[in-house]
Amino acid sequence: MGGSDFCCFGCEAAFSIINKIGLGSYYSYRKLDPNVRKIKPDNQDQIDLHSFIKKCQDDKNEILLAIDGIHCAACVWLIETILLKQENIISARVNLSKKYLKIKWFGAEENCQKYINLISEIGYKLFPFDENILLQEERKYNNDLVKCLAVSGFAAGNIMLFSIILWFYDQQEIGHAMKVFMQFFSSLIALPAIIYSSRPFFKSAFVALKNKSGNMDVPIAVAIFLASLVSLIQAFNQAKHVYFDSAIMLVFFLLIGRYLDFKARKKAFDLAREFTLINSSYARLVNEEGLIKIIASKDIKRGMKILILAGDKVAADGIIIQGQAEFDSSIVNGETVPKLFSFNQNIFAGMINISSPVVISVTKEQDESLIAEIAKIVDDAQAQKNSYVRIADRLARIYTPAVHIAALFTFIFWFYVMQSGLENSVLNAIAILVITCPCALALAVPITQTLTISSLLKRGVLAKSGDALESVNDIDIFVFDKTGTITFGNPVVVDFSCINRKLDFEEEDFYKKLAASICQYSKHPFSKAISLFYEQIKLNLDVTEHPSMGLSSSYKGHEVKIGSATFLEINDKNNNILLNKIYLKYKDDIILFSLKDELKKDAKFLIEYLQKLNKRIVLLSGDSKDIVINIANKVGIKEYYFEHNLMQKSIFIKDLKKQNHKILMVGDGINDAASLNLADISISFIAASELSKNTADIIVQGQNLSPIIDFLNISKRSMNIIKQNLLIALCYNIIAIPFAFMGYVSPLVAAFAMSSSSILVVLNSIKILSYKNLYK
Amino acid sequence: MGVLLFLIPVTFGLALCGLGAFLWTIKNKQYDDIEGSANRILFDNEGKEDNFSDKKRK
Numbered sequence: 142m143g144g145s146d147f148c149c150f151g152c153e154a155a156f157s158i159i160n161k162i163g164l165g166s167y168y169s170y171r172k173l174d175p176n177v178r179k180i181k182p183d184n185q186d187q188i189d190l191h192s193f194i195k196k197c198q199d200d201k202n203e204i205l206l207a208i209d210g211i212h213c214a215a216c217v218w219l220i221e222t223i224l225l226k227q228e229n230i231i232s233a234r235v236n237l238s239k240k241y242l243k244i245k246w247f248g249a250e251e252n253c254q255k256y257i258n259l260i261s262e263i264g265y266k267l268f269p270f271d272e273n274i275l276l277q278e279e280r281k282y283n284n285d286l287v288k289c290l291a292v293s294g295f296a297a298g299n300i301m302l303f304s305i306i307l308w309f310y311d312q313q314e315i316g317h318a319m320k321v322f323m324q325f326f327s328s329l330i331a332l333p334a335i336i337y338s339s340r341p342f343f344k345s346a347f348v349a350l351k352n353k354s355g356n357m358d359v360p361i362a363v364a365i366f367l368a369s370l371v372s373l374i375q376a377f378n379q380a381k382h383v384y385f386d387s388a389i390m391l392v393f394f395l396l397i398g399r400y401l402d403f404k405a406r407k408k409a410f411d412l413a414r415e416f417t418l419i420n421s422s423y424a425r426l427v428n429e430e431g432l433i434k435i436i437a438s439k440d441i442k443r444g445m446k447i448l449i450l451a452g453d454k455v456a457a458d459g460i461i462i463q464g465q466a467e468f469d470s471s472i473v474n475g476e477t478v479p480k481l482f483s484f485n486q487n488i489f490a491g492m493i494n495i496s497s498p499v500v501i502s503v504t505k506e507q508d509e510s511l512i513a514e515i516a517k518i519v520d521d522a523q524a525q526k527n528s529y530v531r532i533a534d535r536l537a538r539i540y541t542p543a544v545h546i547a548a549l550f551t552f553i554f555w556f557y558v559m560q561s562g563l564e565n566s567v568l569n570a571i572a573i574l575v576i577t578c579p580c581a582l583a584l585a586v587p588i589t590q591t592l593t594i595s596s597l598l599k600r601g602v603l604a605k606s607g608d609a610l611e612s613v614n615d616i617d618i619f620v621f622d623k624t625g626t627i628t629f630g631n632p633v634v635v636d637f638s639c640i641n642r643k644l645d646f647e648e649e650d651f652y653k654k655l656a657a658s659i660c661q662y663s664k665h666p667f668s669k670a671i672s673l674f675y676e677q678i679k680l681n682l683d684v685t686e687h688p689s690m691g692l693s694s695s696y697k698g699h700e701v702k703i704g705s706a707t708f709l710e711i712n713d714k715n716n717n718i719l720l721n722k723i724y725l726k727y728k729d730d731i732i733l734f735s736l737k738d739e740l741k742k743d744a745k746f747l748i749e750y751l752q753k754l755n756k757r758i759v760l761l762s763g764d765s766k767d768i769v770i771n772i773a774n775k776v777g778i779k780e781y782y783f784e785h786n787l788m789q790k791s792i793f794i795k796d797l798k799k800q801n802h803k804i805l806m807v808g809d810g811i812n813d814a815a816s817l818n819l820a821d822i823s824i825s826f827i828a829a830s831e832l833s834k835n836t837a838d839i840i841v842q843g844q845n846l847s848p849i850i851d852f853l854n855i856s857k858r859s860m861n862i863i864k865q866n867l868l869i870a871l872c873y874n875i876i877a878i879p880f881a882f883m884g885y886v887s888p889l890v891a892a893f894a895m896s897s898s899s900i901l902v903v904l905n906s907i908k909i910l911s912y913k914n915l916y917k
Numbered sequence: 918m919g920v921l922l923f924l925i926p927v928t929f930g931l932a933l934c935g936l937g938a939f940l941w942t943i944k945n946k947q948y949d950d951i952e953g954s955a956n957r958i959l960f961d962n963e964g965k966e967d968n969f970s971d972k973k974r975k
Contacts, residue, residue, distance in 0.1 A: 214956030237953030284943050291943075295936045299929060319921065326925060 158263060190257075192437050193269035194250050201231065202250055206242045206257070208235070209266040220260055227256060242267065269437070286400050289338035293393040296334030297386070300327050304386040308889040324376045324383050331385035332369065339365050339392045341399060357583055360541045364574045365392060371571050382568070387575055387891045394580050394899050402587035424456035425449070427500060445503045455492045459501035460485060466499045468492040548573040551882050565884070572886040576877045581898040585866030589906045593859040596910055600851045601842035609822045609838035613856040615803040616822060619751055620794065622808035623762035623772055625826070628738045629844065630809065632667060632721055634674040636735035644730075652732050656725050659684050659694050659703055667723055668692070670736050671703075691723075702726045738768075740775055743847040748776045750850055761790055761816070791815040807849065824849060855912055862909055866902045873898040 195203045211217070217235040220242060224233035229252060231245040242260075246252055257267050303323040306315065315323075339362070346362035368388040375383050425448040426436045433448055438456040441447065446462070449455055455468070465483035482488050488501060548570040555566035594604050604610060624630045637653065644652070653675035659682060660668035682701075684694045691704015702709050703725045711724055711731060725732040751758055760781035762769045769783035785793065794816045797804055806813070806820035817823035817836045825837035826844060834840060841848045877894055880886055886894075942948070 214953070214959065217953055217956065218960050235953060236950040237956070238950045284948070287943060287948075288940060291936060291939050295932065299932055322922060322925075326929075330929070 190253050190269055191250065192440050193271065194253060195272065197245070200247055201245055202247075202253070203243065203245045204253055205270055205272055206244070206267040207270050208240050208242055208260075209268070211235070211237065211240055211265060213237075216265070219263065220265065223259060223263070224256055227259070230256070241270075286341065286396065286403055289341060290393070290396045290400055292334050293338035293389060293396055296330050296338075297389045297393040299330055300386050300389055303327050304892070307383075308887075321379055324379070327383060327385045328373055328376045331389050332373070334389055335365065335369050335392060338396065342392075342395065357540075360544055360574070360577070361391075361395060361583070363545075364388075364577075367571050368575045371568065380564075382887060384571075384575060384891065387895060390892060391575075391580055391895060394895070395583050398584040398587045401591040404591060425453075441503055443503055443505070447501050447503060448498060449494045449501060450498050453494050455488055455490050455494070455501070457503045458487065458489045458505035459503045460487050461499050462502050464497060464499035466494050466497045468494055544574065544577045547577070547878060547882075554882075555884070569881070569884045572881040572884070572891070573878065576881045576886055576891055576894060577874050580895050581870035581873060581902045582867065584899055585870055585902050585906075586863055588903055589859055589863045589866060589909065592906055592909045593855060596912065597852060597855055600848050600855075601845075602848045602852050603840040603842065604852075605838050605840065610856040610859055612803060612821045613805075613853060614860055616756070616805045618757045618759060618797060618802050618804045620759045620761050620804055620806040620808075620816070620820065621778070622806075622813050623760060623764055623769060624738065625809040626807050627744045627760065627772060627776060627846075628740055630738065632670045632736040632738050634670055634734050635737045635739070636733075637674075638733050638735075640731045640733055641729065652725065652727070652730070655696060655701060655727065656703060656732070656734065658682055659692050659701060667721060667736055671723065671734055674734075696727070699728055700726075740772065741844060741846055743845055744776050747846045747849060748778060752777070761785055761793060763787075763790075787813075787815055791819055794819045807846075824852070851912075855909065858912060859909055862906055865905055869901055869905065870898060873901075 190204065193204055197203055208216075208220070211220075214237070217237050220235055221233050224230050224244060229247040231247060233242065233244045233256075235242045244253070244256060246256070260267055303326060307320065307323060342358045342361050342365065346358040349359055365388055368384045368391070372383040372385045372388065424436055424438055424441055426434045426441075427446040427448050428434060441457045447456065447459060449466070461482055461484055463484075465481060467481050468488055482499075487504070490505075551573050552566050552570035555561045555569050556563065559566075590610065593610060597604055621627055637649075639649075639652075657672045657675040660672040682694045682696060684692050687693065687704070687708065691702060691708040693700065693702045695701060703723065706712070706722065706724060709724045709726050709731070711726075721736040723734040723736060725734070748758060758778050758780065760769065760773050760776075760778045762772075762781070762783055763785055764783060766783045769781055773779075773781040782793065790813065794804060794806065798819065804820045805822040805824070806817050807824045808814075808817055809826050813825075814836045817825065822839065823837040824839040824841060825834050827834070827840055827842045839852060841852075873894065877886075880890070947954075
């Protein structure tokens with residue numbers, strides 16, 4: 142692999158480190174899209190690790206570290222192998238699904254920092270966290286649903302063996318003893334399995350009844366209970382029909398739906414946990430000498446002084462003693478518009494500083510603030526079960542009494558009108574309850590949603606909430622941010638020229654190389670753009686940075702200056718506001734670099750696509766007039782607003798909402814976060830500010846805009862399929878009820894009807910996977 | 918037909934063993950890192966057996 146194959150310095154540096162320690166085979170394990178992976182060789186703050194290290198016996202230490210930037214097996218292999226080559230390491234194990242690393246080592250606690258630095262050097266960020274968070278999570282999701290699913294699936298399969306014999310052969314063929322034995326054995330398997338695996342439904346139904354409301358689980362629980370009870374009585378009476386197979390199969394199918402639903406939401410939970418771990422597990426402590434030390438949030442004590450920079454999340458409740466800043470407090474009190482806080486005002490853990498640095502004095506220790514916050518995010522995610530599920534529950538409020546009245550009516554009809562005896566009448570009534578059990582109805586929504594979310598994920602779109610998928614059909618206004626959304630958000634070199642004379646090819650090459658070599662030392666976006674513009678071999682130079690002016694250095698005894706026109710004392714007559722001009726002066730030559738924030742390649746495609754759908758498109762930017770007009774004209778957006786700050790943006794969205802518009806907003810900056818929160822659907826990018834990523838319903842991986850089109854189409858399709866599924870389920874019930882009423886429902890018919898309607902719903906949902914991308 | 922009376926409990930017992938084994942894998946946290954484990958089989962251990970054996974994982 143040669144020197145020119147690297148996307149950036151980070152990779153090149155990593156490559157040399159990796160090769161030096163003899164781990165070159167990393168590159169054969171690697172499989173990732175370089176456009177997606179964001180490499181951050183930033184300086185990592187030194188975090189005080191002491192409180193995170195767990196002392197085990199025999200002088201062993203253990204620590205858990207969340208990893209940011211891990212994507213594939215090669216990352217796992219690289220991190221583990223590098224660590225294992227170190228002295229004193231007992232084990233280093235990465236969990237790729239949950240994105241954390243567990244290191245165990247002998248000897249001094251201090252070694253840990255060394256290990257962390259080693260991993261940070263190759264571009265992964267590590268954040269220590271408390272084991273309690275994992276334990277808490279495990280307690281909450283201890284795979285109970287999977288166990289129920291396993292038990293019910295096992296029981297359903299085994300009972301089916303007997304049921305098939307019981308359905309198709311009558312007593313003369315298999316003998317009375319055999320029939321009794323099989324019925325008895327069925328009940329032996331079914332009863333414990335039903336009791337064990339239908340707990341989720343009974344719990345949920347019980348909670349609903351306690352709150353004096355109904356949900357889909359109420360008829361489900363009633364049907365399961367009655368079917369089992371009657372079957373048990375029938376088995377004891379050695380009667381013709383037992384419904385164990387139907388009951389357990391019902392539980393099994395319903396659990397599949399429940400599990401899929403859970404999995405989709407767990408994804409959102411994992412994401413929330415990753416965000417939280419990476420953002421808020423430490424704080425900047427200001428000690429007596431005024432020095433700043435990074436400590437764990439849980440070590441914060443009352444009276445400590447904490448520095449909060451812009452973008453930081455407040456780690457503990459406190460009072461401002463220095464400075465003033467705007468805080469986003471949506472996670473604390475649901476207020477979407479940030480407020481200004483100044484001296485002597487209280488701020489609370491979880492708020493995010495969005496403007497300037499402040500120092501607070503801690504008033505309340507927040508040992509559990511992180512855990513409490515995670516719990517809150519999870520609860521929010523769960524409360525956000527999408528509106529269709531809620532419609533299904535609303536349906537249940539009509540459905541449950543309707544079904545029970547139908548059953549009662551059936552009983553009365555058979556017992557009083559037909560005089561067919563108590564047992565037969567009860568059986569027919571129960572058949573109604575069993576067959577109307579909303580099995581397909583309970584599968585219809587979660588299956589479609591899970592398939593939709595996984596189908597979106599394949600196209601680089603991460604859906605955090607189900608609500609976002611539901612409201613897509615009603616969207617009539619699309620609002621776009623400019624910087625970082627329609628454009629890349631960072632300038633690139635679009636033109637390179639020499640002002641005073643014509644350069645030959647070699648000279649041109651030399652100046653590009655010189656400029657790139659100097660600029661690599663600065664973090665200013667313009668410098669970054671120039672150093673990326675020409676990045677092959679870089680010279681080692683001494684560079685001085687003059688803040689907001691430029692850079693100076695010397696090469697072969699001559700001074701080199703690079704920066705703005707004023708810094709180089711150049712009089713530039715042609716003042717084009719759309720271009721950022723950077724000059725380089727060496728000897729007598731003056732070189733001009735023109736920089737510009739470029740449109741994303743597929744921006745025009747997306748806008749044209751939306752225009753074809755006759756949607757109202759708005760460009761809402763904080764940038765200055767000329768630049769916004771220029772970009773709007775280029776992509777063809779007619780309605781644009783410029784110089785809008787965070788407040789004005791959110792007021793704009795609010796006003797639209799008041800007029801009953803449904804809004805989809807795409808944005809990436811901190812100043813978009815409030816508006817994103819207000820919009821019906823909000824989309825952000827993986828490289829966006831944490832604040833807007835936390836707020837957005839949908840996160841697009843990479844920088845492209847075209848996945849938004851996929852998102853629109855797939856969720857529209859998904860909505861149609863959900864509607865079809867509900868229709869199928871309803872049709873099935875309308876056909877089935879008269880049969881049950883007439884007493885024609887044998888266990889065979891019940892089992893067949895139930896599985897066929899469920900399978901039909903599943904097959905219908907699979908259609909979602911056949912979607913083809915529009916933009917290549 | 919009589920043989921079924923014997924065979925059914927036997928097959929059921931065997932199936933129960935399978936269910937038990939599955940529940941054990943859940944309890945043993947074998948589904949903790951599905952993505953990672955799937956890729957791990959492709960790694961060369963390079964002499965560091967410790968890290969890859971289940972013994973040290975707990």
